[in-house]
Amino acid sequence: MYYAYTITGLVLIISFIINKQKTLKAVKIAVVKFKKIFPTFITMLILVSIILFLFPDEAISNYLGNSSKFISVLLASFIGSITLMPGFVAFPLSGILLTKGVPYMVLSAFTTTLMMVGIITFPLEKEYFGVKVTVIRNTISFFIALAVAIITGIFFGEIF
Amino acid sequence: MKRNTKIKIVYVSSYILFLIVSFVFGFNPGKEIAFNFISFFIYMLKILPCAFVLIGLFEVWVKKEVIEKHLGEESGIKGYAWVILLAGTIAGGLLVAFPIAYSLYNKGAKLSIVFTYIGAAAICRVPMTLYETSFMGVKFTAIRLLVSLPLVIITSILLGNYLSKRNYKIAEGK
Numbered sequence: 001m002y003y004a005y006t007i008t009g010l011v012l013i014i015s016f017i018i019n020k021q022k023t024l025k026a027v028k029i030a031v032v033k034f035k036k037i038f039p040t041f042i043t044m045l046i047l048v049s050i051i052l053f054l055f056p057d058e059a060i061s062n063y064l065g066n067s068s069k070f071i072s073v074l075l076a077s078f079i080g081s082i083t084l085m086p087g088f089v090a091f092p093l094s095g096i097l098l099t100k101g102v103p104y105m106v107l108s109a110f111t112t113t114l115m116m117v118g119i120i121t122f123p124l125e126k127e128y129f130g131v132k133v134t135v136i137r138n139t140i141s142f143f144i145a146l147a148v149a150i151i152t153g154i155f156f157g158e159i160f
Numbered sequence: 161m162k163r164n165t166k167i168k169i170v171y172v173s174s175y176i177l178f179l180i181v182s183f184v185f186g187f188n189p190g191k192e193i194a195f196n197f198i199s200f201f202i203y204m205l206k207i208l209p210c211a212f213v214l215i216g217l218f219e220v221w222v223k224k225e226v227i228e229k230h231l232g233e234e235s236g237i238k239g240y241a242w243v244i245l246l247a248g249t250i251a252g253g254l255l256v257a258f259p260i261a262y263s264l265y266n267k268g269a270k271l272s273i274v275f276t277y278i279g280a281a282a283i284c285r286v287p288m289t290l291y292e293t294s295f296m297g298v299k300f301t302a303i304r305l306l307v308s309l310p311l312v313i314i315t316s317i318l319l320g321n322y323l324s325k326r327n328y329k330i331a332e333g334k
Contacts, residue, residue: 004251008210015217022220030216033259034208036334039168041204046175049196053189086203086253087288095295104300110290114302115282118254125254128262128334136319137275141282144311151307152300 043123048084051120053084057093064102064110069158072106073149080113081142084120105153112145204255211256215263228268235273243273247280253288257281265330272320279312327329 015022060083063075085093094107095107117138118125153159179197179216182190243264249258257278265274284305293301 004207004210008213011217017299023217026216026220027213028216029219030209030212033215033334034212037259041208042172043168045197045200045204046172048200049193052196053193054198061177087291091292091295098296104296106301107296108304111296112283115253116279116308118299121254121258122189125258127331128258129330132327133319133323137278140315141279142307144315147311148304148307152303153304155299 002056002098037124037127040124040127044120047120047123051083053083055079060093061097061100064097064106065100069103069106069153072103073109073146075155076106076110076111077142077145077149080110080145081117081138082119083114084118085114087115090102103153103158105149105157105158108152109145109149112148113142116141116145197264207252208254211250211252211259215259218260218263219267222267224268227264231264231269231273233270235270237268239273240276243269243277244280244284244309248284248286250281251285251287252281253285254278254282259334262330262334270320271323271328272317275316275319276313279316280309281311283308 012023012027015026060079063079064072067075090111094111098104120135121136122138125137129137143159150159179190179194181187182194229334230236230242247257260281261274261278264277269277289301289305306330
């Protein structure tokens, strides 16, 4: 996280030295854009807070650990699609599930949908790209994640 | 006031009311939801200011012709390589990818490149990928990248072509 601030800070300072006016304009643009999208972020956060309450880590472990592999893959991609978790939470969780015996393909479906499919980020994505494109992109991403999961299963010897 | 704004005010205030009532009466689910909200709010406040300042600088400094040349209609394979490299180095996932993708598009990047950027920002950020291998192993991550990245590029090209044929335009002024 800190490196992001260091880099942004440095770039900002260099920009300021080269051209004061342009830099002030850039900051202005940043503020205006942020203000415009902020209410949508709040909407999204409200969704996140409720969804995460309904699907806490323990529940996710339960869903992914019990039942047949293929049902687990479907459940995993479903849960991955509707929840939102930063990588620093999702991967340790997947690591734990792995040691509990959850197949790689199930975790692959979970992490890939988590990263690529965003039902929760829908309000945000639609603000920028419209409803139609958002639906298409997420649907495509869902199937890409399924393909990744199946191929992971093949390579880890979990399917055949 | 627009109808949408009114609806938003109603549900945001009922959400806040619910959280306050939960705290007053010690209703645990409500407290947990409040905790979730606050922790994600802090997480976002950490990444978003950086992202938007960089977007602002990008809009001011980078010339439209540069983006058009390297990521626009005439860009070819190199354009995809550039945009994947760009996505790989920027933190923050989809939340940050959407506004950046939007700025790229407004500067003249073509649609298939914009969608490739979003996909790549989701799956192949370098810091996250390294972190992933430490928990899941190199084989797992390698399969994921080698399968998903080509699929992201192919589907982005198909989607870009499909939308260009239908004269799709992204909303303005966001």
